[in-house]
Amino acid sequence: MDLFHRPSGGQDTRIGRECQFCRNLDPDFLRRQPMDRLVQSQLQDVASAHMTEEGYVKHRIVELAKKRAALTTAASLARSA
Numbered sequence: 001m002d003l004f005h006r007p008s009g010g011q012d013t014r015i016g017r018e019c020q021f022c023r024n025l026d027p028d029f030l031r032r033q034p035m036d037r038l039v040q041s042q043l044q045d046v047a048s049a050h051m052t053e054e055g056y057v058k059h060r061i062v063e064l065a066k067k068r069a070a071l072t073t074a075a076s077l078a079r080s081a
Contacts, residue, residue, distance in 0.1 A: 014041050019059065021045040026062045 016038035022045070023029050029037065036055035043049035047059040 016051055017041045019045045019050065019055070022055075022059055022062055025066060026058065032058065 018037050019039045022032075022037065026032075033052075033054070035052050036050070036058065038051045038055065039045055039049040040051065047056050047063065050056040050059055
């Protein structure tokens with residue numbers, strides 16, 4: 001065994017995974033750069049967990065679009081009542 005490296009134990013240590021929030025709500029998710037899709041694996045699917053600034057910004061845009069859609073839906077329902 002090499003003296004400079006610890007034994008691996010045979011486990012893959014992943015640092016990132018795809019953001020499920022963006023995957024489910026962003027129609028352009030598959031066109032993003034691979035690093036822009038990833039969030040840190042130990043954190044929730046929130047904007048600040050994204051690995052890149054571009055991923056963070058796109059996550060926030062999707063969050064705002066979701067809120068805007070909810071507000072317009074609520075406003076149209078209130079008028080019809």
